[in-house]
Amino acid sequence: MVDKKLGGAGLRGQVAGETALCTVGKTGSGLTYRGYDIKELAEKVSFEEVAYLLAKGELPNAQQLSDYKARLKSMRAIPQALKDVLERIPKEAHPMDVMRTGCSMLGNLETEESFDQADSAIERMLALFPGIVLYWYRFSHDGVRIDTETDEDSIGAHFLKLLHDEPPSELHAAVMNTSLILYAEHEFNASTFTARVCASTLSDIHSCVTGAIGSLRGPLHGGANEAAMDLIEDMKDPEDAEKTLMGMLERKEKIMGFGHAIYREFDPRNEVIKAWSKKLADQVGDSRLYDVSERCEEVMWREKKLFPNADFFHASAYHYMGIPTKLFTPIFVMSRVTGWTAHVKEQRANNRIIRPSADYTGPEARPVPAMADRG
Ligand SMILES: CC(=O)SCCNC(=O)CCNC(=O)[C@H](O)C(C)(C)COP(=O)(O)OP(=O)(O)OC[C@H]1O[C@@H](n2cnc3c(N)ncnc32)[C@H](O)[C@@H]1OP(=O)(O)O
Numbered sequence: 001m002v003d004k005k006l007g008g009a010g011l012r013g014q015v016a017g018e019t020a021l022c023t024v025g026k027t028g029s030g031l032t033y034r035g036y037d038i039k040e041l042a043e044k045v046s047f048e049e050v051a052y053l054l055a056k057g058e059l060p061n062a063q064q065l066s067d068y069k070a071r072l073k074s075m076r077a078i079p080q081a082l083k084d085v086l087e088r089i090p091k092e093a094h095p096m097d098v099m100r101t102g103c104s105m106l107g108n109l110e111t112e113e114s115f116d117q118a119d120s121a122i123e124r125m126l127a128l129f130p131g132i133v134l135y136w137y138r139f140s141h142d143g144v145r146i147d148t149e150t151d152e153d154s155i156g157a158h159f160l161k162l163l164h165d166e167p168p169s170e171l172h173a174a175v176m177n178t179s180l181i182l183y184a185e186h187e188f189n190a191s192t193f194t195a196r197v198c199a200s201t202l203s204d205i206h207s208c209v210t211g212a213i214g215s216l217r218g219p220l221h222g223g224a225n226e227a228a229m230d231l232i233e234d235m236k237d238p239e240d241a242e243k244t245l246m247g248m249l250e251r252k253e254k255i256m257g258f259g260h261a262i263y264r265e266f267d268p269r270n271e272v273i274k275a276w277s278k279k280l281a282d283q284v285g286d287s288r289l290y291d292v293s294e295r296c297e298e299v300m301w302r303e304k305k306l307f308p309n310a311d312f313f314h315a316s317a318y319h320y321m322g323i324p325t326k327l328f329t330p331i332f333v334m335s336r337v338t339g340w341t342a343h344v345k346e347q348r349a350n351n352r353i354i355r356p357s358a359d360y361t362g363p364e365a366r367p368v369p370a371m372a373d374r375g
C-alpha cells in the first residue's frame with residue numbers, strides 16, 4: 001500500500017496517541033483489528049466474535065462466544081423511561097439524533113458510576129442500540145410499540161427482524177454480519193478521537209459514546225453512506241451516472257462515499273461490501289443501483305484518482321435489503337460502538353488529558369475600549 005502524503009490541516013499525519021486495537025493503511029490488505037486482517041475476519045467470523053475481540057483482546061472460544069451472545073441477548077429490553085423519551089421524539093427527527101438522545105438517556109438511567117462497570121455498560125449499549133433506533137422508528141412511522149426482545153441470535157439479524165417484523169433471509173443476515181464487521185473499528189478516525197478526548201477527561205462511557213455519535217453523524221464521516229444513497233438513487237443508468245458525476249466534478253462538488261483521510265489507493269472494506277452488493281443485486285434481479293455505483297467508481301478513478309470508501313457500496317447493499325436510507329448511519333453506530341468503547345478503555349488505562357495547543361492568529365494584545373469608543 002502506497003503511503004498517503006500526510007500533512008497540513010486537520011491534524012493529518014500527526015501521531016496523537018498509541019493504540020493496540022487497529023492498523024489503517026499499514027499492514028496486510030490495509031486494515032487489521034488486533035493483528036487480524038479485515039478480509040479474513042469478514043470471511044471467517046461473526047460480528048459478535050469481532051466485538052469480543054475488540055473488547056477483550058482475543059477471539060472467544062466456543063464457550064466464551066456462546067456465553068457472550070447469551071448475555072447480549074438477555075440485555076435487549078428497553079427501560080420504560082427510555083421508551084417514554086423515544087416516543088416523544090418527532091417522526092421528522094434524524095435517527096442519528098435519536099441514537100444520540102437514546103444513548104444519553106441510557107446514561108441517566110444506568111449511569112457508569114465507576115470504571116469497573118465499563119464492560120457491562122458496553123455490552124448493554126451493543127445489545128440495546130438496534131432496539132433504541134427501531135423502537136422509535138417503528139413507533140413514529142408505523143404507530144406500533146415493538147417488542148425489542150427477539151429470538152434472533154446475531155445483532156445484524158436482530159436489527160432486520162425489528163425493522164421488517166420477520167426473520168431475515170440467510171443472505172441478508174450474512175450481509176449485515178459482514179457490514180457490522182467492516183464498520184467496527186478504524187483507529188483514530190474523527191468519532192473515535194472524539195470518544196478518546198472525552199475519555200481523557202475521565203468522563204463516563206455514555207458521554208464518550210454520545211459525543212462520538214455526534215461526530216459520526218456528519219456527511220464527511222459516517223453520514224456519507226446516506227449521502228451516497230441520495231446521490232445514486234436517481235441515476236437512471238450508467239450513462240446518467242457518468243453525466244451526473246462529470247457535472248458535479250466540473251462544479252467542484254464533493255462526491256460522498258469517495259476518498260479517504262488515510263488510504264491512498266483503495267479502502268480494503270470496499271471490495272468486500274461491493275461483492276455483497278453484487279450478490280444482493282443478482283438476488284433482487286435489479287442491478288441498476290449496482291451498475292450506476294460501478295460507473296461512479298470508474299469515473300472517479302479516471303477523473304480524480306479517488307476510490308470508493310467503506311460507505312459507497314454500503315448504500316446500494318443496504319437499499320437492496322429494504323433498509324430506509326435514514327437508518328444507514330445508525331447501523332454504523334451499532335457496529336462502531338465496539339471500537340469506540342475499546343478505545344475509551346485503552347485511553348483510561350494509560351491516560352493523560354488530551355489537550356493540544358493552537359497557533360494564535362488573532363489580534364495583538366490591546367486594551368478594552370470604553371463603550372463610547374467602540375465602533
Ligand atoms: C467511513 C468513513 O468515514 S470514510 C469517509 C466518508 N466521507 C466521505 O465519503 C465524504 C467525501 N470524502 C471527503 O470529503 C474526503 O475525501 C475525506 C473527508 C474522506 C478525506 O478528506 P481529506 O483527507 O482532506 O482528503 P484529501 O486530502 O485526500 O483531498 C485531496 C483532494 O481531493 C479532493 N477530494 C477528496 N475527496 C473528494 C470527494 N469525495 N469528491 C471530490 N473531491 C474530493 C479534496 O477536495 C482535495 O482537493 P484539493 O486538493 O483541491 O483541496
Ligand SMILES: O=C([O-])CC(=O)C(=O)O
Nearest residue numbers: 185186188189190261310
Ligand atoms: O478513518 C477515517 O477517517 C474514517 C473511516 O474510514 C472510518 O472511521 O471507518
